[in-house]
Structures are given as C-alpha cells and as structure tokens.
Amino acid sequence: MDLGFWTLQALNALQLSMLLFLLSIGLTVIFGLMHFVNLAHGSLYALGAYFGASLAAAGGYWTGFFLAPVAVMAVGLVLYTLLIRRMRKSGPMAQVLVTFGLIFALLDLTRIVWGDLGLPMNAPDILSGRVAFLGIEYPAYRLFVVALGLGVFAALAYVLSRTQIGAMIRAGVDNDAMAACLGINVERLFFIVFCVGCALAGLAGTVAAPLLSVTPDMGLHILIPTLIVIVIGGLGSLKGAIAGSLIYGFVQTFGAVLAPQLASMLIYGLLAAVLVIKPAGLFPAKG
C-alpha cells in the first residue's frame, strides 16, 4: 500500500462522493425549502441515465450530456403539476407514500420504454483515455466527474451565498412563512428549486451512465445512499450535502478496501450513530 494506492482510492472515493452530491443537493434543498420528501428522486436519476444513453446513441455523448437534464426537468415539471403541488400541504407520511408509488410506476415505465436489458453508453472520445499523474494512471472520465461535481458545488455555493435568489432560498429554508410575508413568492421559488434539483438528478444519471450499467433498478440502488447522505449531512443545507457525500464516499470506498467484511455495515452504523448523537444531522439548515 504505497502512495499511489492511497491516491487511487481517494480519487475513487471523491468520484463516488461527487456523484452522490449531484443527487443529494437537489433532494436536500427541496426538503429544506418545502419539507417535501421526494423518494422518487432516484427514479429521476435513472431517467437521466436512460435519456442520456438514448440521446448519446443518436447524437453523440455531448447531446446526451446537455439534453438529458433538460428532459428530466421536463418530467419533473409534469410530476410537479400533476402530483407534487397537490401534496404540498399533506403530511410527510402521505408524501413518502405517493413518491414511493411513483418509484414503482417510473420503474415499470422505464422497463416498458427501454426494456429490461441494460443500455450501453460510452464516454466521449476526448475523455476515454487515462491520465498519468502522481505516479498513477487514472481514467480521464472519472476525473471529469470529480471536476464536474466540484464545479456544480462551486456554482451552487456562489448562487446560494452571493446572489439575490440565493438569499431568497436561504430565507425560505429558514422560515418560509416569514419569507412569504416579506414579499418572496415562496411557491415560485420552490418550483424553480424543484426544477433545478430534477435537472441535477438527470445530470447525475447522465454522467453515471458510462461508469455504471444503465438498468431499470439503478434508481432504487442509489436512493438509499442518497438518503443516508442527506440524513448524515443534515437536511436543507449545501454544507450538509457536500459533507455527507464526502463522508459516505470515503467510508464506503476505504471500508471496502480495508475491511471488506464490515464495509457495508460501517456506513449504516455511522448513520445510526449520527442519528443517536445529532438527530438532525451534522449541518442542519436550521440551528
């Protein structure tokens, strides 16, 4: 176990973390802003992968990369108008159940449209090689995923802390009734955040497609890690989402390498410990 090994594993962990970050940030801000539990977020990620793979097959990787998030956002828009707007006022239990039903329905819809078999999607030619640095060779595409995640994090951090709409979102998360009294259209804000969250889920699916196999149940597999990330990190905050993603990515990756017997239990044990010690997560949006 030399330096190269540690660098390699750290990069693997970072890449997993960034993928989870893209997914969890949408989910956590939607929850923080409107207390809406959207379990179907993972299904949107699967849809992103399918749209990405299909569009990439038709018009090359970058067509899929740019259009798949838009397509997923459109699906999110339909869901919002038909279902989610009506569920805003119901309790968390009803929301969990409706979005649980959506998981089932979307799972079978992807099976109907794309079939049960996995779809292939290749990384673009420019990113298909390997990059040599620090004594190791690492796939360029994975580095691209890491860079993309960090880029999205930087952009969101800027928007949330430096722009007017960011201030409005933070106000809405902190106290939505007060924000509404100050003349912020919280309902429209939620709509925007929801669309961005869906697009990011779609983006995560598209960039994950060349790394993992595109199968109907990929959304179901990613859902639990995403929920663990936002519960460890604390609901509603950007800091929580990035911290949770990094913790999950590193514990999972290094656990699998160093203690394969315990790896999968380790993360659940950590989650249980966090819930017992800090029930609201490490960095909750509200004190």
Add this chain to the structure above:
Amino acid sequence: MFRHNTLRYGALVLLAAGALAHAFTAGYFGLEILTEILILAILVLALDMVAGFGGMVSLCHGALMGVGAYAFALLSTKAGISVPLSMVAAVAITGAGAWVIGTVCARSHGIYFIMATLAFGQMAYSYVFEAPIFGGDDGLGGISRPDLSLVGIDLDDSRSFALFCLAALALVYGAAVITLRSGLGRSLSGVMHNAQRMRALGLTVWRVKADVFGVSGMIAGLAGVLAAQHSMYISPGLLNWTVSGEALVVVILGGLGTLVGPLVGAAAFVVLKHEVSALTSYWHLVVGGILIAVVLSRANGIFGWVEARWGAKLDRRLADTTRGTEAQEVTGDA
C-alpha cells in the same frame, strides 16, 4: 385506543370464514397463496401496531421478519435445538432486537424515525449478506416445520400448514388487541397524540415506545419463522428494505390504525399481485398507480374508506334497533 365496532367484527368474521372456506376447498396453488397472505397479514399487523397506534413508521419490519427467519433457521438446523424451542427463541431474539432499535430510535420523529429504522434494517441486511455463517447470497435451506404428529397433524401437508398459519394469525391478532387495550397501549396512543403532555404526566415516553416496538418485533419475528417454515429456504432478500416498504404499502392500502384494514390489505395485495402478474409483467406500475390513487383520495385505505362511509351509520342503526326493542319492552311492561 383500539376499539372494535360492528363493521370490524363483521369484517373479521367474513375474513375468517373466507380463509377457512378457502383452506378446505382450494388446491395446492390456492393454499400456497393463502399461506402467503396469512404470513404477510401477521407482518403487517405488527407494523400497524407501531405505525397506526404509535406514529412510529418503521422501515425495518422486513428486516425484523428476516432476523426471526434466520434465528429460527440457525437454531433449528445448525445448533440442533428442537423446532418448537427454536421458534420461541427466534421470536424472543427478534423481540429483543426490536426493543433495542425502538430504544435508540425513540427520540427521533417523522422522516428521521423512518431513516433511523431504515438504517438498522439495512445494517442487518448487509450483515446477513456478508457473514459466512448465514450462507451469504445462497441463503439457508433444509428448514423443517414443527412436528405435530402427536395430535395427528402433518404440517408438511400444505392444507394443515395453511390452517396452522391461520391459527397463528388469530393468536397474534388477539395478542395485538390485548396489548393495545392494556395500559401500555393506552399510553402509546397518548404518546402519539401528545408526547409532551404524557411526559409531564410522569410517563417514561421512550420506554413505552420501545416496549411496544419490542412486542411488534416479536410478532414480526413470528412472521419470519412461519415464512422460513413455509418456503423451507431463506435468503437475505427477506431483509431488504423493499420488503418493509411493501409491508408499509399493504398497511396503507388496507387502512392505517385499524388492525382489520391491514388484514384486508394483505389479502387484496397478494391476490392482486398474482392476478396482475399473470396478465402482465408490469405489476409494479399497477401497484404504484393504486398507491398514488389511494393516498390522493385522502381515504384511510380500503377498510378506512368503508368504515368512514358505512361504519358509523351501521353502528347508529344497530343502536337504534336495540333502543327500539328496549322501548317496546318498556311499553310491554306498562
């Protein structure tokens, strides 16, 4: 607190009669489905106890069922303990495990409770999946059913086993009703409606939650033991969170907090699953659609809807008739 009304008694009688009639007339395949319904019914009864009467929406009941199944399988096949004793031990182990989970999670509410139970469930799932003693992905086989040949019953016959499960369900239903009507059950309702007030009254809130969660875990463990005996083979898939999710769906489809509703839900769910699966392979689309429709309709599941519509009316009419006869008696005396 849980109360029976006319409609609930009626539904229970109908369900019991239906199950008995089916048990004595159906062929092999029908009996397998009946047994599947009965085992699922025991599991969802356990879940309804904590979710419907304590507000503890658990996503680890599938895992608890799995723990019961694995404990029974290991004790009876590997440790060489007799089948009845293994059954009792498995139920006790699951109950103890559930009590610990209930204790740890008692402080969390809402979505956090759901997540915490999910974490414990998945923890058990991954452990069973990884540890070699549990046979990993391959599962465990060679599980035997209890030997009742002393009283002339052969449980390897699927009709006898279905009746055995029906008896277990009746027993569990009685136990659940007694628990919910006891001081513990009443305290639990109080905690669900206003934990702060119950605390002010001097109640140890976490203890009440943990105790009921433990009882519920014992019931889930029994469901696991029966499931292991039913298929005579178990695999880690039994502990996966989707099993708990499905159980929650059944409780909601039937009617949360009615005890009778989840039984109706279990029957409807299993029958629907087999019927729809025979027609199309997209069974999840149908159940997802039904689930969304039920939640959007704002009714408390199938049974809750029936109860809201006819339950009160039925009780009033019966009360009127009794009052009518009393009045007649009075005039008769005069």
